[in-house]
Every structure is written in C-alpha cells, then in structure tokens.
Amino acid sequence: MGGENGSEKPGAIDVAELLLTADIYNRTESLIEDDLPPNIRKHYFDVQTKSVKRPIYVTGTDAQKIFGIENAKAAIKDLTFVAFEEFGSQLRLTVFDVAARWFANQKELDRIKSNPTLAYFYENFDSLDVSYAQARSSNKPLSADREWIDAKIKELCADSKEADDLLKLAYIKAPEDVRDRLTGLILTDDQKSEVEKMSKALNNRQYLHEIGLYEIGKLLFVGPPGTGKTSTARALSNYFSLPIVEVRLSMITSQYLGETSKNIDKVFELAKRLSPCILFIDEFDFVAKTRTSDEHGAMKRAVNSLLKAIDEISLVEHGVLLLAATNHPQLLDYAAWRRFDKVLNFPLPDKEMRRKILDKVLARIDADVDTQALAEETEGYSGSDLRLVVREAVLNALLEDRRHLNQEDLDRSIEEFRRRIFDYKRSVAT
Ligand SMILES: Nc1ncnc2c1ncn2[C@@H]1O[C@H](COP(=O)(O)OP(=O)(O)OP(=O)(O)O)[C@@H](O)[C@H]1O
Ligand SMILES: [Mg+2]
Incomplete structure (x- = not known):
C-alpha cells in the first residue's frame, strides 16, 4: 500500500477510493448499486428504498466504519485534493482530476479492478489496463x-x-x-x-x-x-x-x-x-x-x-x-x-474420488499418509464417512498430544469405523 514515495498516511488510499467512488457514482446515472463494491454499498444502503441513494456524502465516520481507519482526518493530511469540513465532518474532493491522477499513480490496479465504479472511469484513462465489464462481472451484486x-x-x-x-x-x-x-x-x-x-x-x-x-x-x-x-x-x-x-x-x-x-x-x-x-x-x-x-x-x-x-x-x-x-x-x-x-x-465416491476427498480433508492437517492406499481400503465409504474417519484420527492423536498424523492413525480409525458400522448393522438386524 501507499504511494510511490511512501509518504501517505495509512488509510489515505482508502479514503481516496471512497471519495472517487462517491463522486463518479453521484454523477453517472447509468451506474447502479451493483457497480459499488460491497463494503461501500452495505454502508450506504437505505433500507426504506432498498437502494443506495444519490448523492453519497462521505464523512470521516463513514471512512472509519467502512475501512476500519482509526483517524480519517489524520489519514487525509497529505492529500492536497481532499477538503475536510469541520462542520458536519464531511470530506470532499476539491479537484477531481488531481485526485484521479494521484489514485492512478498509486499502482493499486487491483482496487480498480474490483471496483466497477472506478473501472468505469479508469477504463478510458491513460493506459490503465482495466475493463469495466470484467470488474462488474466479478463484483458481488446488491442481491x-x-x-x-x-x-x-x-x-x-x-x-x-x-x-x-x-x-x-x-x-x-x-x-x-x-x-x-x-x-x-x-x-x-x-x-x-x-x-x-x-x-x-x-x-x-x-x-x-x-x-x-x-x-x-x-x-x-x-x-x-x-x-x-x-x-x-x-x-x-x-x-x-x-x-x-x-x-x-x-x-x-x-x-x-x-x-x-x-x-x-x-x-x-x-x-x-x-x-x-x-x-x-x-x-x-x-x-x-x-x-x-x-x-x-x-x-x-x-x-x-x-x-x-x-x-x-x-x-x-x-x-x-x-x-x-x-x-x-x-x-x-x-x-x-x-x-x-x-x-x-450423488453416488458413493469411487476410489479416485475417495482419494481426492481424503486429500482435500487432509489438506490443512500435518499428515504423512498414503491417501491412495486409504482410498483402496475404504470401498463403500461416503464423503461424510471419510471426514469422520479423519476426524477420529485427529482426536485420537490429540489424546496423545500429537498434531501430526501418520498412516497408522488413519488405519486404526478406519478399523474403528468398520467395527462401528458392523455393530450398527447387527443392531439393526436384530
Ligand atoms: N463429494 C464430497 N467431497 C467432499 N466432501 C464431501 C463429499 N460428499 C460429502 N462430503 C462431506 O460430508 C459431509 C456431509 O455431506 P452432506 O450433508 O452434504 O451429505 P448429504 O448427501 O446431504 O447427506 P444426507 O442424505 O444424509 O442428508 C459434509 O461435511 C461434506 O463436506
Ligand atoms: Mg443432506
């Protein structure tokens, strides 16, 4: 984050994004709620009209709430194109063009790409490589x-x-x-x-x-x-x-x-x-x-x-x-x-799927196991059964104060599971 010279205060870029977004949205009739990024949209959403009403006014409190900035006034200290009106604590852009150019120079292309309102404006700005259509399609809609x-x-x-x-x-x-x-x-x-x-x-x-x-x-x-x-x-x-x-x-x-x-x-x-x-x-x-x-x-x-x-x-x-x-x-x-x-x-998973499910479930677990072999052993197991097998293995290892799983842990867990199913089937049969 920050500008080319790194002198901007934390949150400066956030406030600038908010002010530019509000400015462009306010004067562009064709932009709708779906063009606003969700964090900004949610903040200005009006329950009565189920819309974001124009014009959007930006206050220091708005900026603080939307971005979690501690002090909006301090954040904009070095932004020459932002005026802070003590009365009503409203923030506004003094010279839009200067603000727009400053923002473009921040090398924050991802922000523009994930904000359709900004993308709408910057699509035809200098040589910035952004597309409004793309920004819009990846933005979550109001609904x-x-x-x-x-x-x-x-x-x-x-x-x-x-x-x-x-x-x-x-x-x-x-x-x-x-x-x-x-x-x-x-x-x-x-x-x-x-x-x-x-x-x-x-x-x-x-x-x-x-x-x-x-x-x-x-x-x-x-x-x-x-x-x-x-x-x-x-x-x-x-x-x-x-x-x-x-x-x-x-x-x-x-x-x-x-x-x-x-x-x-x-x-x-x-x-x-x-x-x-x-x-x-x-x-x-x-x-x-x-x-x-x-x-x-x-x-x-x-x-x-x-x-x-x-x-x-x-x-x-x-x-x-x-x-x-x-x-x-x-x-x-x-x-x-x-x-x-x-x-x-939704069939029971075949061997290949079982291996993939086990890999997925084990992805965030420190485990040294052969999921291919486990997949072979678990014919007839559902995705949910496989999750339970891993769960038991994790808990059993924790009982021994271990956060590392090995093949034996899972084999044992499968064994237990098989016995439980067997017991269950026998109890249903009688
Ligand atoms: N194909 C799968 N890939 C990954 N995880 C799966 C798969 N199938 C099931 N699971 C996991 O098993 C658990 C139970 O799945 P879910 O509740 O969706 O099953 P279900 O088909 O609705 O079962 P039921 O018919 O009993 O309602 C979930 O935690 C789910 O993530
Ligand atoms: Mg279900």
Missing part, C-alpha cells in the same frame, strides 16, 4: 448482500411477528453467510457439467424465455446419505452469488403454524421477491411420508399445496432455481418426480 435480503423480508411481512413466523419455515442466507464451498467438494463429471449448465441457464434467462424453453432449473439431488447433496446446494449459493432459501419441510407441515398452505405460498413468494435466488427443499422424501401416512389429513393438503407451488415457480420466469434433495428416492411417487426436469445423482 447478495445480507442487508438487502433483510430489507426484502421486512417488506414481505407486516410486522416482526410475521417475519419471525416466516423465518421458522425457511432459513434464508446470504451467499456471504454460507460456509460450504464448491472448492471444498469433490464432484463427479456429471455434477460439474450440471453446475455449468445451471450457471448458463441463470445467465441466459431472457434468451430461454424468448425461445420458450421453460423446463429448466428444477433439480432433484438423489443419493445415499453423506454424499454431498446438502453441501452442494448450499455451496451453489456462494458459487452463484445467490441468496438461498432453505425450506424446512417439517415446519411447513407443522400444525402449530396455522394455515400451512398460506405459509407455503409465503415462502415461495419470498423466493420470487429475492430473485434471482436458490430455493432449496432438503429431505424431500418427507413429502412422500406424509402423503402415505396421513391420507386425508391436513398434512396431505399441505403437501399438495407444496407440489402445486413447485409447479408454478420457474427459473426462466421468476429467477428461482429450485433444488431438492433426497436419499430415499424410492419413496417418491410419480406426482413428486415429474415436478423436476433433472435428476442429479
């Missing part, structure tokens, strides 16, 4: 901000009681709040290609609409327990920068929540308003169980409302990507199956 999502929930609910009820039916997370990452998962080729197709569909909704292709964007994840169905759905939220609405089926059909059908409609309505977003229905087989166990009851009506709601929502029209997951596909009847236009398999 990925937790602040925006919260404002949307508020808008949909009359009061906080209603909002609380809604949040009992669905977990709603901003991409930034999701912990799962696609990079942490080993996917099959089939899964990878489906992820790319979803991505294309999301980015070409208008085109799909024009050609009348609507049978897209409803996927059912099917596979044995622990094969990454839930993790993948969540990870996609972060990967696509889309909010995820996770329906809690057990709550939707809970009779304590008043009118279930109305509740279901509300969750789907919320998804439409958050669009583009992911609507994820985990443990989808719950639907099947309630259909068979409670032939005439309220549950059955609830499930029928759910299936109807699924029918009526669309990626192309509403921007809602619908994902559901189950490890009991045999329980689903045709009425449930036909709602989905794609079934994506």
